[in-house]
Amino acid sequence: MLYIFDWDGTISDSTAKICKCMQLAAQEVGLPVLSNEQIKNIIGLGLPEALRxxxxxxxxASREAIKLAYSRHFAQADVTPSAFFPRVMETLDALHEKGSKIAVATGKSRKGLNRVLSNLGLEDYFHASRCADETCSKPNPRMLQELLVEFDVPVDKAVMIGDTEYDMSMAYQINMPKIAVSYGAHSLDRMLKYEPQLCVDEFEQILNWNFEGK
Structure with a gap:
């Protein structure tokens, strides 16, 4: 069985850090400083797509300038990694113990994901990952399709877990089961239109999922 996790807003409580770094970057390059709610709307997309x-x-040129400024601010802030949501590691450990495969599908860059995994000592913890700058950004389902091929797993034996409509949309497009977490960047209402099979308020509740969809 293959569990595919989004990172920011699903595993990592990093939404506030993303918003703050985007606001600092905008201020630095002279672009309008947007609200937290406006920025939360794009969490999950690759950075170029988010800035568009x-x-x-x-x-x-202006978008390239803020992209570089944001990346610098975030790298500086991420020297201290964002905390995980409660019971993330205990839940992931339980999946490991069951023999499940766990992967990450994220809007982060490869450099950014590798940095945070290294800072946390988790370089070898996940069995695979896909980042937005090495494949298509969400909501294009390509990163999910690539993970299915890598693990040689049929789509009904995988599940996407995420906190945004982009996570739900890419899984919906290929008929992959979906678990929506309610505590992240997007409201549950935004995700419900993609018909998640399970909605959870706490990360550990994903252990209630089984691959018969019950």
């Missing part, structure tokens, strides 16, 4: 949503009328 946040700043649709700015030039490519």
């Amino acid at each position: 949503v946040l700043y649709p009328h700015e030039s490519d």
Whole structure:
């Protein structure tokens, strides 16, 4: 069985850090400083895709400037990794003990994911991962399709766990089961239109999932 996890807002309580770093970057390069709610809307997308949503009328040069500034601010802030949500490691350990495969599908860059895994001493903990800068950004389902091929797992023996409509959408497009977590960047209402098979308020509740969909 294959469990595929989003990172920011699902495993890692990093939403506030993302918002703050985006606001600092905008201030630095002279672009409008957006609200937390506006920024939370794009969490889950790859950074270039996110900036096109946040700043649709700015030039490519301006978006490149804020991209570089954001990446620098986030790398500095992420020297101290964001805390995990309660009972994340205990739940992931339980999945390991059951013999399940666990993977990450994230809007983070490969450099960013590798950095946080290294800082946490988890470089070899997940069996595989896909990042937005090495495949298509969410909500395109390509990263999920690549993980299915890598593990040689049929789609009904995998499940996507995430906190945004982008996570739910990419799984919905390929008929992959979905678990929506209610505590992350997007409201549960935004995710329900993609018909998640399970909605949870706490991370450890994903252990209630079985692959008969009950």
